[in-house]
Amino acid sequence: MIKVSAKAKHYLVPIISVFAGFLVGAIIMLIWSYNPITAYASMFTSALGNMNGLGETIREATPLIFTAIGFAIASKAGFFNIGLPGQAQAGWLTSVWVVLANPNLPKYILLPLAIIAGAFAGAIVAGIAGFLRAYFGTNEVITTIMLNYIVLYLCQYLMQQIMPASLRNDTDTTRNIPANGSLHLDWLSQLFGNSRINAGIFLGIIALLIYWFLMKKTTVGFEIKAVGLNPFASRYAGMSAKKNIILSMLLSGAFAGIGGVVQGLGTYQNYFTQTSSIAIGWDGLSVALLGNSTAWGILIASLLFSTLKIGGLGMQTVAGVPYEIVSIVIAAIIFFIAIKYVFDLLFKVKKTTTEQHPLKKGEEIGPDNGVDGPNLKLQKKG
Amino acid sequence: MNFESLLALIVSSTLVYSAPLILTSLGGVYSENSGIVNIGLEGIMTVGAFTSIIFNLTFAHAFGSATPWIGALVGAIFGSIFSLLHAFATINLRADHIISGTVLNLLAPPLGVFLIKAIYEKGQTPNITANFGYTNIPGLANIPVIGKIFFTNTSAPAWWAIIITIFLWWVLYKTRLGLRLRSTGENPQAADTLGINVYKMRYIGVLTSGFMAGLGGAVFAQSISGNFSISTIVGQGFMALAAVIFGKWNPIGAMLSSLFFGFAQSLSIIGNQLPGIAKIPTVYMQIAPYVITIVVLVLFLGKSVAPAADGVNYIKSK
Numbered sequence: 257m258i259k260v261s262a263k264a265k266h267y268l269v270p271i272i273s274v275f276a277g278f279l280v281g282a283i284i285m286l287i288w289s290y291n292p293i294t295a296y297a298s299m300f301t302s303a304l305g306n307m308n309g310l311g312e313t314i315r316e317a318t319p320l321i322f323t324a325i326g327f328a329i330a331s332k333a334g335f336f337n338i339g340l341p342g343q344a345q346a347g348w349l350t351s352v353w354v355v356l357a358n359p360n361l362p363k364y365i366l367l368p369l370a371i372i373a374g375a376f377a378g379a380i381v382a383g384i385a386g387f388l389r390a391y392f393g394t395n396e397v398i399t400t401i402m403l404n405y406i407v408l409y410l411c412q413y414l415m416q417q418i419m420p421a422s423l424r425n426d427t428d429t430t431r432n433i434p435a436n437g438s439l440h441l442d443w444l445s446q447l448f449g450n451s452r453i454n455a456g457i458f459l460g461i462i463a464l465l466i467y468w469f470l471m472k473k474t475t476v477g478f479e480i481k482a483v484g485l486n487p488f489a490s491r492y493a494g495m496s497a498k499k500n501i502i503l504s505m506l507l508s509g510a511f512a513g514i515g516g517v518v519q520g521l522g523t524y525q526n527y528f529t530q531t532s533s534i535a536i537g538w539d540g541l542s543v544a545l546l547g548n549s550t551a552w553g554i555l556i557a558s559l560l561f562s563t564l565k566i567g568g569l570g571m572q573t574v575a576g577v578p579y580e581i582v583s584i585v586i587a588a589i590i591f592f593i594a595i596k597y598v599f600d601l602l603f604k605v606k607k608t609t610t611e612q613h614p615l616k617k618g619e620e621i622g623p624d625n626g627v628d629g630p631n632l633k634l635q636k637k638g
Numbered sequence: 639m640n641f642e643s644l645l646a647l648i649v650s651s652t653l654v655y656s657a658p659l660i661l662t663s664l665g666g667v668y669s670e671n672s673g674i675v676n677i678g679l680e681g682i683m684t685v686g687a688f689t690s691i692i693f694n695l696t697f698a699h700a701f702g703s704a705t706p707w708i709g710a711l712v713g714a715i716f717g718s719i720f721s722l723l724h725a726f727a728t729i730n731l732r733a734d735h736i737i738s739g740t741v742l743n744l745l746a747p748p749l750g751v752f753l754i755k756a757i758y759e760k761g762q763t764p765n766i767t768a769n770f771g772y773t774n775i776p777g778l779a780n781i782p783v784i785g786k787i788f789f790t791n792t793s794a795p796a797w798w799a800i801i802i803t804i805f806l807w808w809v810l811y812k813t814r815l816g817l818r819l820r821s822t823g824e825n826p827q828a829a830d831t832l833g834i835n836v837y838k839m840r841y842i843g844v845l846t847s848g849f850m851a852g853l854g855g856a857v858f859a860q861s862i863s864g865n866f867s868i869s870t871i872v873g874q875g876f877m878a879l880a881a882v883i884f885g886k887w888n889p890i891g892a893m894l895s896s897l898f899f900g901f902a903q904s905l906s907i908i909g910n911q912l913p914g915i916a917k918i919p920t921v922y923m924q925i926a927p928y929v930i931t932i933v934v935l936v937l938f939l940g941k942s943v944a945p946a947a948d949g950v951n952y953i954k955s956k
Contacts, residue, residue, distance in 0.1 A: 288756045336736050338677075394935045397677070397736055398883060401876050402928035408873075413921035532872040538744060545737065578755035583748035591723075591741045595731040 262605045269599050270546055270553070274560070277589030281581050295575040299582075302570020303563040309570070311448025314457050315523060316562035319344070321460040322515030323540020324558060325467045326378075326508045328549035330396075332471065333504035334484035335389070339400025340512045341537025342407035343381045345530060347374035347513025348520040349411050352430055352527040355437030356423040363436040370437055371459075371517050378513020379506045381407055386505025390498040396505070404533050415529055428529040439522040454522035461555075463511065468551040470507075480504045515540060539565075542590050561586060644912065646787045648901075650772065651908050653796035656900025658683070658858035660799040662878035663885065663892040664806050665850030670887055671810065672843025673823035675735040675949040678724050678742030679851045680875025685720040686713030686855025688750035691763050691866040698768045705768040710795070710856040717852015718845045720746070725844035729837050732951045743875075751868050762867035770795055770861040795857045800893065807889040819843055823945035826952040836952050854878065877903075880931035887944060899927040 260268065282292035303313045323340045330337035337343075351374035358366055381403055388394040416427045424430050439454040471477035482490040483500040491497050515536055520527055543561055547553025568582035592598075662679050669676040690706075690713035698705045724742055727733035754763055775789040775797065810816040821829040822839040830836050855871060863870045877899055884898075885891025905912075906923035 284752070288753075338736070338740070388932070388936055392936045394932070398879075398935060399932050401677070402880060402932050405873055405876065405928045406925045409921050409924040413919060417919060417921075531869060538740075541740065542744070578752045580748035580752040580755070584745060584752060587741050587745035587748070590737065590744065591727065594733040594737040594741060595727050597732040 257604050258602060259606050260603045265599070265603050265605055266548075268603060269596055270548065270557075270593065272599070273546070273589050273592035276592045277585045280588040281585040284584060285577060285581060290575065290577045295571050295577045295581070298574035299567030299571040300563070301567075302574065303567030306449060307447070308449030308451045309566060311445070311451030311453035313559065313562045313566045314448070315451060315453040316566050317558040318454070318456040318460045318522065319515040319518045319536040320540050320543045320558040320561060321554060322463060322518060323512050323536050324543035324547065324554045325463055326382075326510075326512035326515065327541050327544035328467070328547075328554065329471075329480065329504055329511065330382075330508035331544065331549055332477075332484050333480045333500060334487070335386075335396050335501070335505065335508075337382060337385075337400055337505065337508050337512075338397055338541065339382060339385060339403045339509075339537075340515075340540050341533035341535075342400070342404035343378035343509045343512035344516035344519070344537050344540075345411055345534050346377040346381045346407050346516065348516030348534075349414065349527050350374050350377035350513075351517040352433060352520040353419065353423070355433045355521065356430060359434045359437070361436065366437045367439070367521070370521060371514060374517035374520070375510040375513045378516065379510040382505045382509025382512065383502065386502040386509075389505070390501040404537075408530060408533060412529055415527070430526045430528070432525045433521060437521060438525060439518065440525070452523050454518075456518035456522040459514070459518065463514070464551045464555055467511075467554075476503070512537070512540070539586070542586055545590055545593050642783065642786060646790065647908065647911070648904070649787050650792050651904035652897065652901040653793040654861060654900075655903045655907075656897045657793055657796035657799045657861065658854040658874055659878050659881055659896035659900055660796070660803060660854075660893050661857060662851045662854030662875060663881035663896050664799075664803060664889055665847035665854070666879055666882035667885070667887055667889050667892050668806070668810070668819070668850070669843045669847035670882060670948050671823045671945055672819050672840045673826060673945060673947045673950065673952065674725070674728050674840055674844050674847075675739065676721075676724060676844065676847050677736060677739035677876075677879060678721070679847065679878050680871060680873070681739075681742035681744070681746035682717045682721055682848050682851035683855030683858065683875045683878075684746035684750055684871045686717040686852030687859035687863070687870050688746075688753070688855075688866050689713050689716040689852075690856030691766060691859050692753075692757070694766045694768060694860060695763060698766065701768075703768060706766075706770045706860040709860055710853055713856025713859075714849045714853040717850075717855065718848035720852070721844050721848025724848075725841050728951065729840050729844070732953065735949050735951075747868055747871075750866060754866060763865045765864045766860060769864060770857070793861065795861060799857075803889050803893040810889060815842075820945065822952075823947055826947050826950075830952075830954065836954070840952070851875065851878070877927050880927055883944075884927075884931050884934050886938075902926040 278296070285292040285295055303309050323344055326340055326343065327337055351370040354370040354373045355366060361369070382400070385396045385399040385403060388399055389396045419430070439456050441455050444453055444455070445451060471481065479490065479495045479500050480503070482493070482495060483497055487497050519536060539561055543554055543557040547557035564582045564585060568579045571577050572579045662683055666676055666679055690709035693712040694705050694709040701708055720742065724738050727738040728735050751761055755761060770793065772791040773794040775792065778789040779785045781789070810819065818829065818834050819839050819842060821834060822836045826836045858874060859866060859870055878896065881892050881895040881899055884895035885893070902923045906920040909918070909920060909923065
């Protein structure tokens with residue numbers, strides 16, 4: 257057993273989990289006689305070694321930042337929002353649809369409108385789960401899983417039956433969005449070797465700042481955290497549990513929805529039919545778990561996972577290792593995060609001797625009454 | 639198409655689509671009754687599907703028509719091995735059940751495809767030659783009318799699944815083992831004081847769920863999809879989870895809900911052959927299981943239907 261300080265342990269858990277995850281990947285590669293060192297080396301060089309790769313890595317991280325914030329807000333309020341894929345998908349289709357339906361609006365109106373519409377769509381999907389939780393006590397894990405599939409099939413239906421044929425290429429893909437509804441920036445894309453990096457990353461950084469500010473500096477964030485930590489105590493303190501449950505799920509869904517918007521208006525510039533829950537939802541969940549739901553943690557974890565995902569493509573071509581090893585490594589990392597009890601056994605937190613406020617001569621601690629105990633007087637020295 | 643053959647078509651396709659759901663949801667019932675939430679059913683089904691297809695492709699020439707049945711057993715065994723991960727994490731290492739289950743779902747598809755690529759050097763297996771197909775049940779198929787609707791050209795795994803349901807219901811509600819299993823899901827502390835080994839019971843619950851979900855995945859792969867790829871198991875595990883809840887955590891209930899969900903699924907596929915149904919957009923059939931589950935959960939408000947300690951880690955020293 258190793259003794260560490262509480263703060264060091266806080267950082268050790270994710271770092272060791274990441275290394276252990278890579279180790280699992282390496283072992284699997286060794287079993288099937290691939291060379292893990294070449295594989296990982298090619299992974300990092302292709303993701304970070306040139307401007308195009310770097311741009312794609314940042315592009316890949318962008319939606320994950322949003323979906324991870326979505327997961328984090330809900331989990332601060334004590335909920336497990338596993339419906340991120342559905343919420344992001346709703347945001348994706350909605351934003352693309354809004355842009356395609358209003359191609360003549362000026363950019364400064366159309367783009368914000370599409371982003372807000374996407375956030376709204378995600379918020380509605382998550383809000384259903386929040387509402388049912390608040391008023392009927394329905395388990396949000398089950399409702400959000402079910403909503404994922406409801407959204408998946410509804411989007412197929414909307415795409416194939418409801419969307420006007422003039423907005424689509426065929427029943428499975430929409431037309432590409434016009435430039436006045438796109439997050440694409442020419443200079444940014446050219447700077448990063450013509451990659452698909454887009455203005456979404458700036459929105460992502462703003463979103464992280466908003467998330468940090470919301471949670472640390474506002475009453476809204478405080479109430480959400482309080483309800484998550486102890487719903488009974490916060491109710492006793494006059495906070496409405498119902499209001500905070502619904503609010504946190506609406507916010508969570510809105511961020512997840514923007515994750516989908518960034519995917520639609522930034523990465524792909526269109527929407528195409530999905531046949532299973534979209535990956536940015538699950539990856540966002542993993543990012544938030546690894547980043548321990550802090551703003552910095554989410555930023556770093558999203559960049560790490562996007563490095564893996566973009567680098568994995570290079571690894572497949574250069575080292576010939578199947579791309580799927582990347583998802584195995586990510587799953588393994590989350591597994592190690594999940595079994596953090598092992599870390600409790602491995603690392604003992606040092607009992608920090610509580611630093612005492614140096615008392616001045618004659619200073620007293622606390623009032624002397626029957627409730628708070630006897631007052632302490634500092635012994636006069638010398 | 640006359641009424642009798644129409645009915646026979648609906649019944650047989652319902653049974654084909656229900657069989658994997660019934661088997662998997664039974665696994666969910668056992669896990670949750672022992673106190674471990676298992677949303678990893680989807681991932682376990684993927685493992686079952688993948689291993690059974692590999693077995694089937696490799697040994698079809700050796701075992702002939704028995705291949706899919708042995709393949710199903712292989713899938714079930716690997717399913718329970720895979721579920722050990724969930725059992726160890728939640729029972730011994732106090733992991734959050736939802737996160738651990740999610741890990742199974744995240745891990746299984748890439749693991750399967752990675753191995754497929756390593757073995758076959760492409761992302762999808764060839765189609766199997768020996769699948770479950772359609773069976774006439776000897777004896778019963780000769781009964782007039784009923785025999786033609788229910789027992790001719792029907793799915794043998796589905797009838798086996800119904801028999802297994804009755805057996806597992808009997809074990810859960812009529813035997814000592816079943817009582818002990820349910821007691822660890824309701825009140826592990828009390829069970830422990832009475833000398834029941836809570837950890838052992840929960841291992842039995844989770845491993846049974848792994849076995850059954852692996853079986854379900856294997857049956858799905860060998861009777862419906864016919865091969866394995868990343869999109870073989872997409873949502874069936876979650877639909878089985880819905881059946882567990884809709885069936886109120888009871889094996890018989892889970893089976894009936896699975897049959898109903900299988901019916902909805904088959905309607906969305908054969909619906910265009912049926913008069914009247916063809917006009918209804920398939921989306922209603924596709925989302926029906928999920929909408930119904932949410933509605934049922936809302937309607938059961940206040941009635942404690944889930945095992946009381948479902949999803950709660952048991953820490954012995956506490």
